Amino acid sequence: MTLTFAEPTADALPLTPLRPADVEGWIASAPRAQAAWVTAAGFAAGPGAVCVLPGEDGAPAGALVGLGDPARAGRERFVLARARAALPAGTWRLEGTLEPEALDEAALGWLLEGYRFDRYASQSVPPAQLVAPEGCDAARIEAIAAGEALSRDLINTPAEDMGPDQLEAAARDLASDFGAGVRVTAGDDLLAQNLPLIHTVGRASPRSPRLIDMEWGQSGPRVTLVGKGVCFDTGGLNLKPGSSMGLMKKDMGGAAAVLGLARMIMALKLPVRLRVLVPAVENSVSGASFRPGDILTSRKGLTVEINNTDAEGRLVLADALALAAEEDTDLLVSMATLTGAARVAVGPDIAPFYTDDDAFAALLAESAGAVRDPVWRMPFWEPYETMIEPGIADLDNAPKGGFAGSITAALFLRRFAEGAPRYAHFDIYGWQPTAAPARPKGGVAQGARAILQALPGALGL
Template identity: 50%
Template sequence: MTSFQHIDRPSPFAPVSGETLPVWAVSRADIERGHFDKTALSWAKTAGFKAAEGSLLLVPNRHGKLAGALFGLGEEGQWHPFAGGKLARLLPKGDWHIETSPISGAVMALAFGMGAYRFEAYSKPAGEAPRLVIPADADADAIARTVSAVYLARDLVNTPANDMGPKALEAAFRRLGGHYGATVEVVAGDALLDKGFPMIHAVGRAAAEAPRLLEMRWGREGATRITLVGKGVCFDTGGLDIKPAASMLLMKKDMGGAANVMALALMIMEAGLPVDLRVLIPAVENAISASAFRPGDVLKSRKGVTVQIDNTDAEGRLVLADALTYAGEEEPELLIDMATLTGAARVALGPDLPPFYTDDEALAGELSSASAAIVDPLWRMPLYKPYEADIKAKIADLTNAPSGGFAGSITAALFLKQFVTPETSWAHFDIFAWSPKDRPHGPTGGEAQAIRALFEVISARYPA
């Protein structure tokens, strides 16, 4: 079975068989030492190639035809770990292989695959792109699986809200589940009230498309249960506490948590891990109409806990609360939620370093180790118990928007914690799901965050 693709596109990888051209990835010191192909070295010196980071020099043969390419890594040992991603945008079309590189061939191939991503659903395609052979000693299946997952997350986030509302997110969810033979069930509209999801209903009821809870089940019944929960707010106006225009521009990405848990689910299913996987996504649009929920309303949650609405723009934690309660009813061994939840997380750590929260010390250690090992940045933040006083409300059990503005990411995590059973191993990821600038391994736009580290931990615990 081939990896799931949300948008059909050619593979960035070439088959092992067939003619390919070499890439010599070199540092400035490699040029000085000359420990690679003599013809390429001679041409580099003739052309004054200094191996500056991200630079490319095409190398001709004696007949003037293309014989290969030199790729600069910059200063020795200081290169970007995914520098090879730039090759996907610099090389001319054709099939290539890595001939020489101080960075492992597997990492270069993964970087190339991620760097080859283009979102061209609404624009004229750029034309035929280069392809790279995955080295024989690399795990080609793992690389292809990871690239497919990253592409899925990026595609879903990049798609504008007019084409990625709750209905379209459900359709993508069903396609993903169908590809892997998973069971998908959906509770939508007023049925959310009948089935006990009042806060999901309240947040999404003002939109033209009905709110819904998406549920996927895959794997072996009786195996270790892993449950993934993703915030699926397909567009966030802020509700009656409306956002300013500048803050609304990127709100198509407010379903980035859903996109990333779907991408992580892809990796788990594609790898055939021996787990009982459950995926829950509350899919809503936080819109404005006569039926919108209001500041000052008190909502009753699935858990029975009441929540005072002090800001309708703090809606993500409301839909997650009902979903987390539902998740806990089946007592999973591991519960993960991912959400583009707070601006406070970006202020604290910026767009590229998502915080995660957990009281499970073993899980925290595994995540931190995996993050460093595979360069998937994460930073643990505290579930600081004294701040629980800040989420208490005057006329309800909890407030969804503590006053004062301090520790916003922590208090949001503490809010969610109220809906997770204490004995559950749980981690919350407050991701941005967006890159505000181009990087070697990906362009500006939607981004997969934390899923590679999470898969590393899950697959190590439950190997196929």
């Protein structure tokens, strides 16, 4: 799906965003007929409200769209995107003045409102088109929208058509589009290349586990992105109940997020050396399944006691993070749909993240606010380290007790990222449970836009 702005045309209709306090002034300065029309319609500039203005011939001459009360602006993102479905077909242009961040949000929201997952059934797209607003970087907004669309498509695709092999194909297609290189280690070769945890988690499935390793860029700081690619998670021998298994096609949401972010970085030609590592597996049930009570040895040499085969994401990430930390990298980021505990803590809309770097955390928070991609810092709480130390092995993959599940998972991963000078982990949900402006129900990237916004400041670009 292509999410782009319309070509400028002389007959593009004006779309004027207004706050409630601006309506009276607009009416006072408008042509008499339009002023009477807006007054009669009772347009109050509520969030996303639309009032189409009639021309002398009865055809639309423009429209007003409400931005809502600024005191309540934090309650809803991408308000202007609501207008797209309510506007008549045609080409529109924004009129009036918006602050730069609000302008970028309006432009991106408009494009994302046009996203539909139509692989299996046709989906109607709002017919109204928008000319790139003056003052926004249209190419950047389009690149971000394309990266987001890629992430959504990957998550939304059912596991039957998005197993480890198809995820590899998607990564290869992306690499081909931007001249990146890809290496893939699959099946028993994972053991030969000392990636044992990835092999163990995926060995029960007839779809071979693999590590996808993509690199792009010849100079600049090195950025390494690691994304959890569990293409379907049954829970293994600790089988999930059916109610918990229904959304497990999205358990590769971390992989989808880093591939979408990689697309943004490459499309924008950021001066970095980018590496993307995706351990792609299916956590299935068969005679080859790994078992509760098993003790596994990781790439790093740390042993892991398995107390729950449904805590498999941290295992595959562990080998990939250890590999990433073996080379010099200026920024290492992991993204994963890792724990239900994160959802209990912050709900589906916020991406919690962990880092020991206070400056980077502050930059991420600032960047997230600027691009309306909410994140929230959580602590690497060191007193909980004992919770992931079972005694008969170095680490426990599923500490008993049920407390601080997202934190203990992040502490587990940090053990394998040691050596990277700057590490951040995102425990994302990857799913929009109810439709919202610019975000239909279904797969969604979280944290990617915030990271993209933060990269120049974090790396001195």
